[in-house]
Amino acid sequence: MRKPYSKFFARTDVPLKGPRFLQLPWRSRARIARDIDIELSFHLEMRVAELTAQGMSAADAARRAREEFGDLELTRAYCRTMDESTDRTARISDHVADWRQDLRYAIRTLRRSAGFAAASLLTLALALGANTAIFSVAHSVLLEPLPYGRPESLVALHETRATSPSERYQLSPANFFDFRAQQRSFTGIAAYNGAPFTWLPDNGDPQFLFASSVTANMFDVLGVRALHGRTFAAGDDAPGKDRQVVLSYGFWERALGGNPAVVGTRMTLSGRTYDVVGVMPRGFTLGTNEDLWVPMDLSEAMADAVRSRKQHYLRAIARIDTRTTLERAGADVSAIARRLAAQYPEANTGLDALAVPLHESMTGKLRPALLLLQGAAAIVLLIACANIANLTLSRTMGRRREMAVRAALGAGRARLARQLLAESLVLAFAGGVIGVGVAVVATRTLLALNPDTLPSMFTATVDGGVLLFSLVLTVGIGLLMGLVPALHVARVDPQESLKEGERGTSQGRGGERVRRVLVVAQVGLAVMLLIGAGLLVRSFRELTRVQLGFDPDRVLTAQLRAGGERYDSPDAVNRFYDRVLDEIAHGPGVAAAGAVTILPTRGSVGSSVRVEGEPVDEANIPEIRYLAVRRDFFKALRIPLKAGREFDASDAADGPKTVLINEAAERRFFPRGDALGRRIRIGPDPNGEPMTIVGVVGDIRAEGFAVPVPPTLFANHRRETWERSLAVVIRTSGDPASATPVLRRAVKSADPTLAIRDVRTLDDVIGSSLAPRRFALGLVASFAGIALLLATIGIYGVLSYAVASRTREFGVRLALGATERSILLLVLRQGLAWSLFGLAVGVGGALASGRLLSRMLYGVQPLDSTTYVGVVGGLVVVVAAACLVPSLRATRVDPIQSMHVR
C-alpha cells in the first residue's frame, strides 16, 4: 500500500520494508537514503495530521507543511553526506575496536594458558633467532658489496690446471709479471702475500703483527684512498724503496692511539726501520684483517729464474677494463697461460688461468656453508611451525566448546577464525621480537668467539634488511600457525561440538589426522637434519684427523730459543730442553709434551737425501723435508706410529743416528715397504754420517690441503742440537691455555733469562683454515639438537593430549578387565607407529637430498651407513622415551574417576 505522503519523495525507489528495530552496524548508501526519507516523511506527516486536525484541508495542510519545512532537497542531501561520513568512521573504529578486542582477548587467553604460550614462545624464539642470525651473516657475506671502489669490476686471478679447473693456485712471481705485461683486458693487476712482522714499540713488549706485502699499485687497483697520508706510489715496490708502511685503521687506533701525526714517523718491524706513509680508512682490508701493508719487492724472488716460476704464492687482484667483459678477460688470461705453458714447459705445463669475480673469490668458500646453514635453519623453522600448529590445534580442540558457545551466541566463523589468527599473530610477534634479540646476541657472541670465521670486511649486523626478513618470516608463521586451527574451526558444526562437549569424550577425527601428519613431518624433518649434521660431524673429523694427520685440539704451542754463549755445547742445549720438557710433562693437566723445529702448517726445510743401497742419479738428487723433534712430539700431536718405534733412551747417546720418516717418504723411497733398518744420508756430502730408519709415522699436512704431503724425515733433536730454536707442543687434558703458567714456570726455573714467544694454541696456529668449517659445524649440530628437542616435544605433546582425551575410554577398558600392560602397549604402539613412519619419511628425504650435501663432505659418503644407523637408533630411543611418559599416564587412569571426567 502506498503511503500517503511518499509523493514528497518521488525519487524513492527503494521499497519500504517492515519496521526494523535492530539497527545493522553498517548501512549501505541506499539504506541511508531510505532511512532519511522515512524520517523526513514522518515529520511532514505529523505536521499535516496536526494541521488537518485544526480544520485545514488535506491539500492545504500538505502545502503548508512543505513550506514550513524549508529546503527539503538540500536537507536530504546534507543528511546523506553526514550519515555516510558517520558510518565510514564508525566502520573504521569498529574494525579497530574489533582488532583491539581480539588482541586483548588473545593476550588474556595466552596468559591463562601460560604453559602453551611459553612452549610456543620458546620454540618461536629459537627458530626465528636461528633464521635471523644466519640470515644476517648470509646477507652480509653474499649480498653486500665489497668495501672497494666499483667492486663489481674487480676480479681475482688464479692459476689452475686445465685438467681440473676446480683447483686454484696463486700466481708465481714470474707468471704474474708475464700476465701483467701481456694482458689486454685490465686497467691494472696487483698482487699481495701474507707477511708477518714483529713490531718493537718504543715502550712495551714486542708484538706480532699480521701484515700483507702488496705491489705498489694495489690500492689504486682497488680504488681506495688513504685516510691520512698516502698509499703507495708507482715504484714504491722497487728494491731499496720498499721500507714504507701503510697502517690499518684498527692497528692505528689500537696501538698508536689514532694519532694522525704518526704519518711521517718511523717504526721498527722485524729489526728494520720503515717510514709510516699513510693510514687506511676504517674497514679496509684484503680479507685477513691485516694490521699493516708494506710494498712487495719481488726483485729478489725474480733473481732465481727457476723458483720464481715454480713457487705459486701471489694472490692477484685485477680491475677489468670497462670496455671489456668478464668472459673476454677470462679468455685473455687463459690464452696467456697457454702461451706461458708452451714457453716454460718444465714449470707451466698443464697450467691454465681464470678470472673470478672478487666477491665470489672471497666468499666462494663460505657460500655453500652459508646456504647449508640457512637450509638447516629453515628446517628448524619448519619443525617449529609444525610444533606450534600442533600445540595450537590441540588447544583448539580443547576450546571447541568455547568456540561453539561463541558461535551459538552469534560470532560468525570468520570472526572466530580471526580471533584464532589474532592469538597466533600475537604469539608470533612476541616470538619474533625475542628471536631477533637472540639473533643479535648470538651473532655477536659467535663471531666474537670465532674471529677467523668471516673475512673481516663482512660485518654481520642486524640491519633494516635483516629486520624486514624477520618480519616477513614472523607474519608468515603467525598466519600459518593460526590458519590450521582457524580452518578447523570453520569446518566445525557448533551443534555437534556442544553435544560432544557435554559428553566430553571423543576428539574430532579431522584434527587428529592433521596432528598425526604434523608429527610425522616433524620427525621426518628432524631425521633429515640429524643425518645431515651427523654426516658433517663425521666429515669434519675425517678432515681434521685424516687430512691434517694430527689432532690440533687442546694443544698449546710456544717458541723457545736456547741462545747465547751458555748454550755452546750440545749438552747444555739438551740439559735445558730436557729440563723444560720434563717439568712441563709432569705439570698439572698436561697429557704430553714435546718439541719440533717447525710447527705443522708453518713450512719446513728441505735437504737432498741418498738412500743406502739405491743407485743415485747425481744430476737429480731427490729432496726430503727435514724436521727435528724432541720427547713426545708425536704423542702430543697424536700422530700415529705406522711401523717400528719412536725415539727412546737408546737413541740418546753416541750410537748410530736414528730417524723416523713419514709414509710419503716410505712410499717414495721404499716402495717395497722395507724402510725399517735401512740407512739414509742427508745433505750434500755423499759420505756423511748415515742415519738408520727406526720408525714410520703418519703423514701430516705441512702446507695447505691442496698440496700433497711431501716425503719428510724426523731427526732426533738430541743429536741435532745445532738447531737452537724449538716450538714446544703441549697436549692438555683441559683448556690448553691453562698450561701457560706451567710452561712459563718451567722455562723460568730452567733459565730465567730466556724469552717465550708466540704462546698460542695449535688450533690458533692452523686455525684460520678450519675455523669456518668448525663454526658451521657447531651451528648445524646445534640446529639438529634443537630440531630433535622440538620433535620430541611434539611427539610428547600430541600423545599426552591423545591420552588425556581418551581417559574415559581407558577407564572403561580397565574396568572391563584390560591389564595395565595392554593399555601401555596400546598407547606406546600408537606413538611409535607415528614416529617410525616419520623416521622412514625422514630417512627417505635424507637419501634423496644426500647429493646436495656431497660437496660439503670429505671422506664420508652421503649415504654413510654408520651415520644413518646411529641417527635412526638414537632417535628411536629418544622417541620411545617421549612416548613412554604419556603411556604410563594412561595406565594410571582410575576407572571410577574417569567416568566423572567431563
Added chain:
Amino acid sequence: MKPTPPEMLQGTVDILVLRALAWDSMHGYAISRWLAARSDGVLTVDGAALYQALHRLARRKWVTSSWGLSENNRKAKYYTLTSAGHAQLRTESATWTSYAEAVFKVLRPN
C-alpha cells in the same frame, strides 16, 4: 507561526536541539514541538535546519539515533544525548548564558 528568523545560526540550533534532548529521547517532530512550547512559540526551528542539525550532531557523536515507534504507532527515529553530548551541552549553555547576559546588559536602557 513565524518562520525561523534568518539570523538563527547553526550553533544556536545545535544547542537548542541538545537542550531538547537533555532529559529524554525524542524524534525530530517532538523536538520541534518541544522547542515551540518551551519558548512560548517564539523560537521555531524549521524542519530543514532541525534535521540538518540532528544529523550533524550524530556525526559528532553528541547524539545517537535508533528506530522506535511513535505515539501513533509510526516508525520514527529517536535521538538520545550521549555523554559527550551532555558535556557539550553544559559548556555551550555556560557560554551562551554569559553571552546573552552580556548582550542584555548592553541593550538595557539606563
